[in-house]
Amino acid sequence: MFGAGLYIGRAGSSIGRILQAHVRQIGGREEVTLLGTGLSAPVPKAALANGVAGHAMDYDDTQLSTSKEAVYGLLTHPTTPVLAAVLATGEKEKIRGKDFLLAYILGVEVECRIADAINPHHYQSGFHSTATMGGFGAAMAVGKILALKEEALIRTLGIAASMASGLRENFGTMTKPLHAGRAAENGVTAAWLAREGFTAALNILEARRGFYNAMAGGYDESKIAGRLGRPYFMQEPGISIKPYPSGSLSHPAQDLILDLVKEHDLHAEDIESIEVGTNSNVPNALIYPMPKTALEAKFSIPFCMAIGVLERKAGIAQFKDRKVRDAKVVQLMKRVSLYVDGELESLGYDQVRSRIRIKLKNGKMIEGRYDVARGHPEKPMSWAELGEKFKDCASLVLPRKHVDEAIQLVARLEQLETLRPLLRTLAGGKDRRAKRLKKSGSRKWSHTRKS
DSSP, X not given: OTTHHHHHHTTTSHHHHHHHHHHHXXXXXXXXXXXXXXXXXXXHHHHHHHHHXXXXXXXXXXXXXXXXXXXXXXXXXXHHHHHHHHHHHHHHHXXXXXXXXXXXXXXXXXXXXHHHXXXXXXXXXXXXXXXXXHHHHHHHHHHHXXXXXXXXXXXXXXXXXXXXXXXXXXTTSTHXXXXXXXXXXXXXXXXXXXXXXXXXXXXXXXXXXXXXXHHHSOBOGGGTTTTTTTTOTTTXXXXXXXXXXXXXXXXXXXXXXXXXXXXXXXXXXXXXXXEEEEOTTSTTTOOOSSOSSHHHHTTOHHHHHHHHHHHSOOSXXXXXXXXXXXXXXXXXXXXXXXEEOHHHHHTOSSSOOEEEEEEEXXXXXXXXXXXXXXXXXXXXXXXXXXXXXXXXXXXXTSOHHHHHHHHXXXXXXXXXXXXXXXXXXXXXXXXXXXXXXXXXXXXXXXXXXXX
């Protein structure tokens, strides 16, 4: 639920403002909350805008793999599409906190099982899995809230499958977070249509012309048949929480460079070169050797290494355009190289094992290896650390009082009889940004109604 902090944090960004303007232009009934804005929108469009905001910082969670044949980080960021859809639908349907949690957990379970079973060729050929499979999770979560029966839920999958899309060539642009928002919106739309009797194939995943074969050339039936909730994916293998607002494949190396810099008190002027070794799937996703923008920097090992050395931090404040273009950062990025390490490649792709070798100008060599990053189930973040991450995001928009109140409400989410207190806190109130949006927008729009 702390993922909502990501939605709030980017609500006031250029990405958030563009989506809010788009939704405002479309118009429609004031139904549910656009987090961090004080505005309300139709349910599907709120899911879209909140979903885009939730993925914009690349700070959302990462699905793990159940086998070495699968590829860590190339599956989904499971929470964002599901949470955006559940927040919007749950608010409209006036569900309780425990019903909200159940729908969210079931949506993530479906999304992760479908993604875990797909042939890795799906991602490697260019599809963005959060986009293509996030809609399934969102659809099933909304279907649960709407109390759809089995046959209607199966039709919901069929509808969602034909709306699945999203290409990795758009990594490093505003379109990448659009993938997550569209998946959330598609999930809402699919479930609503199925409720009204809209028809679709009843074997959309496994059919010869269905999702798995068309999008990936096949799937592993043993990873999905009879596996739902046995155990829940959140329990095993688990979900990894991001410690940094960047592509998850950079995180073990990001963890390692920060620890090495602090342990050896390293400074940029002392470093001749930094070599980062990984498996062959990492360069396939971290595609910017010399990024020009903060969005590109989120998929750049050279930037992650350079900023780690220069600022000894890798938070929201570090992933800014001005940081990427800083002369010191640019010069150090030129001394960073990414290569495929034969030993790490032979160990499989289920984890992003990373090795760093730092050659100093005095000839000394410093090196280390991390197999997982902080936030992985093997190195979990504490409740306090999760709270600090939420504060880091939400404080960009909300007053501190609202941030603290939201944390307290999340801690007892299961006991809430309605989501209204939490959503009212997360809405952002009548802040100046919301006033500007209302003043410039359609008459159909106003601040979120008081509850």
